[in-house]
Amino acid sequence: MSSSFEQHQKRRLISSYFSVVLSIALVLFLLGLLGMLVLNAKKVSDHFKEQVVVTIFLKDTAKDVEIKQLEKSLAMTDYVKSIDYVSKEQAAEIMKAENGEDFMDFVGYNPLQNSIDIHLKADFVTTEQLEKMAADAMTRNFVDEVTYDNDLVNLMNNNVQKISFWVLVISGIFTLIAVLLINSSIRLSVYSKRFTIKTMQMVGATKQFIRRPFVWKSVRLGIIGAILAMAGMGVVLYYVNQTFPELSLLNNPTVMVGLFVVIFAMGIVISWISTHFATQRFLNLKTDELYY
Known part of the structure; x- marks a missing residue:
């Protein structure tokens, strides 16, 4: 009976970790694609301008x-x-x-x-x-x-300015959504351990000692999610470069590597910060408040 319960708990734990990794990977993947669009927006607009x-x-x-x-x-x-x-x-x-x-x-x-x-x-x-x-x-x-074609030139220049503005706005919105979604997924994961946190606190463990394993676990999950996101970005980048070689997306590898590093760092930093504040919240709760 005990073994069956432990297996059930283990499956729930794995499922929780999987959902956190998937959430991080999907959000960072979409954010990475948007980053590629922002970095290459001028190159794309320049390509079309030079067709005039x-x-x-x-x-x-x-x-x-x-x-x-x-x-x-x-x-x-x-x-x-x-x-x-x-x-x-x-x-x-x-x-x-x-x-x-x-x-x-x-x-x-x-x-x-x-x-x-x-x-x-x-x-x-x-x-x-x-x-x-x-x-x-x-x-x-x-x-x-x-x-x-003077009308085409005017239309193109006006549209480039409008598109650049909205791309920056959407980038900001996506960044905020990314932080909120990853934070929400990690908080749910920590929420399932709230009784364990309170038990450790009641037997005298310090907040830093309790928080440390949760933070490192989330950082590892963030790294896995970031690696999956970067793998997806690499596939998309390769496909787009093969389909539209005139854009020369791989001609500036330093910029692309920089973007991949930023996505990797975001997976770590957001996971660390979210876990820190999530565990801090449950550490500050009273025992009777854990049920709400």
């Missing part, structure tokens, strides 16, 4: 020397990331591939123009910079037109 194309259309009278000089001067600027010269023949082939038919069969000639496609560095994708660059290009007499 500024096209300089050239007159048919433009000489090769003039075009080369323009390309060289653009390449030497601080705001240009890459330059692609597209001849009118290449442009016709691109349109043919996109439309599935040769429009020159109907027109009878190639009405397209030679052009230079420019991708700017993300920090310079602003309306002011684009207008300045377009005005500078138009000073050359062999440039016919400069085009870019």
Whole structure:
């Protein structure tokens, strides 16, 4: 009978530990994902900004020397990331591939123009910079037109600011939720031992002596939960990097390692603090208050 009761208590204890570890792991995992989003938000926004194309259309009278000089001067600027010269023949082939038919069969000639496609560095994708660059290009007499999607640029910059603000707000909320959930799970675990705590206190054990095994047990559970969370984060990071290699998420391992260290430390610190205050609460209760 006694053996059966002990096994039952042991199963309950294991179940309690499992729920604490699972709670810590899930909360830290979600917090880690949010951290990855925050750390890579600028990189993601920069990637989309650098997809904006500024096209300089050239007159048919433009000489090769003039075009080369323009390309060289653009390449030497601080705001240009890459330059692609597209001849009118290449442009016709691109349109043919996109439309599935040769429009020159109907027109009878190639009405397209030679052009230079420019991708700017993300920090310079602003309306002011684009207008300045377009005005500078138009000073050359062999440039016919400069085009870019100004509405898209404005929309993108406005949305990046809004998204950055809300990501920070959500990060703060998630951090608070993480602390509360982990604290709640650990308090429930300590609550199940409240009579043991009071018994030890009644036979003369000091508060520090009683608290120590509970704190170390919770810290070990926090470490296990943090390791599980980091393993999940590693899988997600690897999958996202394989799916979207252009984001280059693994190009800055120092930042990622720093995030993993923070998540690991949070698992330890939150577990330690929560257990300390939970045990302190039950140590300060009177015996008759343990039943409420």
